[in-house]
Amino acid sequence: MIPRPLRRALAMAALLALPAALPIPASAATAPRVEPAAVQAGPRVEPELARKLSAGARLRVNVVTRSRADLAAAAGTVGSGQVLQTLSRSPVVTLRADQAALDRLKAQPGVVSVSEDTPVPPVLAQSIPLIGADRTRAAGLTGEGYAVAVLDTGVATHHPFLGGRVTAEACFSPVDADYSATSLCPGGAATQEGAGSADSELGPCADPALDCSHGTHVAGIVAGDGVGVSGAPADGGVAPEAGIVAIQVFSRFDSEDYCGAGAAPCVLSFTSAQLAGLEKAREMSDDGVPIVAANLSLGGGRYTAACDDDPRKPAIDDLLAAGVTTVVAAGNNGYADAVSAPACVSSAFTVGSTTDQDAVSGFSNRGPLLDVFAPGSDIVSSVPGGGWESMSGTSMAAPHVAGAIAVLSQAFPDASAAALQTMITSTGRSITSSGVVKPRLQLDDAALGTTPRPGPDQYFTARGRILDNVQISANSTMTVQVSGAAGLPAQGLAAAALNLSAKGDWFNSGSLVLYPSGEAEPELPTLFYDAARHASTLVIAKVGADGKVKIENRSAQAVRVYLDVHGYTLDHAAAAIGGTHVAIAPARAADRTVVPAWGNVELATSAMTGVPASGVDAVALSVTSKSTSTGTLRVYATGDPYPVDANSDYPANVPTQFFTVVRPGTGGKINIHNLGSAAAEVTVDVTGYYTSAQRGSTVKAIRPAAVASNVAVPAGGTYLLRPGGVADVPSSGVSAVGLAVAAKGGANGLVTVVPQTGSTAVRAVAYAAGKDTSGFATAALRPDGTIVLKNEGTSQVSLSVTVYAYFSGR
Numbered sequence: 001m002i003p004r005p006l007r008r009a010l011a012m013a014a015l016l017a018l019p020a021a022l023p024i025p026a027s028a029a030t031a032p033r034v035e036p037a038a039v040q041a042g043p044r045v046e047p048e049l050a051r052k053l054s055a056g057a058r059l060r061v062n063v064v065t066r067s068r069a070d071l072a073a074a075a076g077t078v079g080s081g082q083v084l085q086t087l088s089r090s091p092v093v094t095l096r097a098d099q100a101a102l103d104r105l106k107a108q109p110g111v112v113s114v115s116e117d118t119p120v121p122p123v124l125a126q127s128i129p130l131i132g133a134d135r136t137r138a139a140g141l142t143g144e145g146y147a148v149a150v151l152d153t154g155v156a157t158h159h160p161f162l163g164g165r166v167t168a169e170a171c172f173s174p175v176d177a178d179y180s181a182t183s184l185c186p187g188g189a190a191t192q193e194g195a196g197s198a199d200s201e202l203g204p205c206a207d208p209a210l211d212c213s214h215g216t217h218v219a220g221i222v223a224g225d226g227v228g229v230s231g232a233p234a235d236g237g238v239a240p241e242a243g244i245v246a247i248q249v250f251s252r253f254d255s256e257d258y259c260g261a262g263a264a265p266c267v268l269s270f271t272s273a274q275l276a277g278l279e280k281a282r283e284m285s286d287d288g289v290p291i292v293a294a295n296l297s298l299g300g301g302r303y304t305a306a307c308d309d310d311p312r313k314p315a316i317d318d319l320l321a322a323g324v325t326t327v328v329a330a331g332n333n334g335y336a337d338a339v340s341a342p343a344c345v346s347s348a349f350t351v352g353s354t355t356d357q358d359a360v361s362g363f364s365n366r367g368p369l370l371d372v373f374a375p376g377s378d379i380v381s382s383v384p385g386g387g388w389e390s391m392s393g394t395s396m397a398a399p400h401v402a403g404a405i406a407v408l409s410q411a412f413p414d415a416s417a418a419a420l421q422t423m424i425t426s427t428g429r430s431i432t433s434s435g436v437v438k439p440r441l442q443l444d445d446a447a448l449g450t451t452p453r454p455g456p457d458q459y460f461t462a463r464g465r466i467l468d469n470v471q472i473s474a475n476s477t478m479t480v481q482v483s484g485a486a487g488l489p490a491q492g493l494a495a496a497a498l499n500l501s502a503k504g505d506w507f508n509s510g511s512l513v514l515y516p517s518g519e520a521e522p523e524l525p526t527l528f529y530d531a532a533r534h535a536s537t538l539v540i541a542k543v544g545a546d547g548k549v550k551i552e553n554r555s556a557q558a559v560r561v562y563l564d565v566h567g568y569t570l571d572h573a574a575a576a577i578g579g580t581h582v583a584i585a586p587a588r589a590a591d592r593t594v595v596p597a598w599g600n601v602e603l604a605t606s607a608m609t610g611v612p613a614s615g616v617d618a619v620a621l622s623v624t625s626k627s628t629s630t631g632t633l634r635v636y637a638t639g640d641p642y643p644v645d646a647n648s649d650y651p652a653n654v655p656t657q658f659f660t661v662v663r664p665g666t667g668g669k670i671n672i673h674n675l676g677s678a679a680a681e682v683t684v685d686v687t688g689y690y691t692s693a694q695r696g697s698t699v700k701a702i703r704p705a706a707v708a709s710n711v712a713v714p715a716g717g718t719y720l721l722r723p724g725g726v727a728d729v730p731s732s733g734v735s736a737v738g739l740a741v742a743a744k745g746g747a748n749g750l751v752t753v754v755p756q757t758g759s760t761a762v763r764a765v766a767y768a769a770g771k772d773t774s775g776f777a778t779a780a781l782r783p784d785g786t787i788v789l790k791n792e793g794t795s796q797v798s799l800s801v802t803v804y805a806y807f808s809g810r
Helices: 004-012 046-052 069-077 097-107 131-138 214-223 271-286 312-322 394-411 417-427 444-448
Strands: 060-064 083-086 094-096 113-114 147-150 167-173 182-183 192-195 245-246 250-253 266-268 293-294 300-303 325-329 340-341 349-354 373-377 379-383 387-391 428-433 436-440 458-473 477-481 495-506 512-516 527-529 537-540 548-554 557-571 580-595 600-604 618-626 629-635 649-650 658-663 669-674 680-691 699-714 718-721 732-743 749-753 762-767 773-780 787-791 797-808
Touching: 004 649, 004 797, 046 060, 046 083, 046 097, 046 113, 060 069, 060 271, 060 557, 069 083, 069 094, 083 271, 083 436, 094 271, 094 458, 094 618, 097 113, 113 649, 113 762, 131 394, 131 444, 131 699, 147 214, 214 245, 214 379, 214 387, 214 394, 245 417, 266 787, 271 293, 271 312, 312 325, 325 394, 325 417, 340 436, 373 394, 373 718, 373 797, 394 417, 394 444, 417 658, 417 669, 458 477, 458 658, 495 512, 495 527, 495 548, 495 699, 512 537, 512 557, 512 699, 527 537, 527 773, 537 649, 537 658, 537 732, 537 773, 548 557, 557 658, 580 600, 580 669, 580 773, 618 762, 629 658, 629 680, 649 658, 649 718, 658 773, 669 680, 699 718, 732 749, 732 762, 732 787, 749 773, 749 797, 787 797
Parallel strands: 147 245, 147 293, 167 245, 293 325, 325 349, 349 373, 373 436
Antiparallel strands: 060 094, 060 113, 083 094, 167 192, 182 250, 250 266, 300 340, 379 387, 428 436, 458 557, 477 548, 495 537, 495 557, 512 527, 512 548, 580 680, 600 669, 618 658, 618 680, 629 649, 629 669, 658 762, 699 797, 718 787, 732 773, 732 797, 749 762, 749 787, 762 773
């Protein structure tokens, strides 16, 4: 038997065009009419169809007529029993035809086109934050009250990810012995409607050999809700409260002529089945089912121009007139200038695929006919059996857009389908491929606009002391109440920017680990300390569900600890708008600037490259200092009271590094104060800023996760980090991360973050000769999801790196 992934790949190309056999219903008074684009001598006949029929074949064909009044004449061109399907609204009939029947069709004045009813396969994480669907959900926009029709391989209606939100079902699965096609409808007939009719865990689809998982995966992307569901993707689907209308449009094929060598049996879809499914969606819409999008993640062929003679166009137009957008996957052939059918239909909303790093997926079709991109690479969603699977394809991109339309319909209930499409295309992030620029879905911008609103995981500045010279015994752990302390909110605290400072007694040295209460102890230390000075570092730390953190002393001796808060985030929207993070190309704000003894230097944030002149709530800074004497540095808003806590306690003649997030004060300035008997030389790098004036990336603190442990990096050498997918860091939708970096070398030196652009390398840690030294920095991810660290010192270092937080992608 062919392995399941290979069978899926072989079957994928055939999902787009399968027909369904239905009885001929009465005509509808409002049926669409097909107007030919230009006068022609006869109907358009697909060249390949003409070749096959002239060679003696007898095939299923879809005939499009100028109006429904012409259908009877077209049906009369074949013998009794050869009319396979006539639609209730669209001027399309499916026939079994040979060359003689084609000749008769060509002589009919009302026939517009004749095309083969070709069976085609389906067109196959972490993507939700990338498109901003986490923000729309936080704003209460979940698609509630609206539904998406999924025309696919059926849906596992009882999968916990879908939570009973499959509201209607139908099955159109043609049976045709000439094609080795049998029905996938659970009841065995070619058509079935009602509960269970499109359940992919019933009937023939329950056979794992057929792999009917595609439709369940698509439905999960549209409307999955992982809250309380074990193993579910953390971010769920795009519209987690939207309804799903499951319409099965596939048949089982047992011939390798259609499935491919060694790939039988397989599931493929006739164009006629898709037509029946589209008409059923329109019928349900007329009956009050609030369908706003119909998803077709299937297709085939190569089209560089609109294919408006496609038999599906009248049905797509009919749905559009009812306010329903037909969202179609562009296809997975990798064409740079073409898409598949029916994606080529001008009134379809055609979707290509991008990666988590906003590159066009290598498999994705694209070009001028494409309307929008959406994430489609390595998307984890539901599959039958209550499980989960990662799939890639434009099939995965299309349901992101279908779900987005449900969300936008909730946000703008009076908007037309065309207006909703314009919202998506006009607010998307620009993606350029082969000289053609197309938008990538950015749902939060489309639904919420660019004006910020209160939301969870926004950053608020604060400064206060939580622990003051508290002793932690040898090899023990202290639980510290953070919520409600030092002026912090008593409820809903998600994360805090905590400055941890420690000094060993006598000759004692060791390390401390700071982590959220109620979670497992991390592998690597947060801070190394000794008896020479108060070592300190600021980390963006997750707070436990009980509002507490733990500090573990990994030493055989007691240690004295200070803990100060510099900012926080909440797990809910506050009354006020908090700051969101905007990563910038690192820029040097001060280069070896002298801060006099007992004196200060002020820096204007508006003079920092990449930082706006206004609307800045705080700036993220990496500060390195060196002095001939010992002392402390404090960085705070100009005009604020002198803070009790020091950012850094520096030794004589040894560089030190610290990270801080500080708000601009009077005149938009920050103050750097040197409490020391000698001047200190400081270098300041700005890596980003927080703003409530625009929507940037929210702050997501996690249980500390090691991404490098005691790695040897030679002098002048680099080390590549790939934090995405490690522990609680999503594999996509991440713009930057907060890193704790520890290094130990034979001589003083620096470890820096190598910039993708510009010349400023951000200092992540300044290590002292022969000592384990801690530092922290925020670092933007490169397009490939990596971060490059460099050892700027003259000796080899042992390097360890822990991720404490990530910033959602923008």
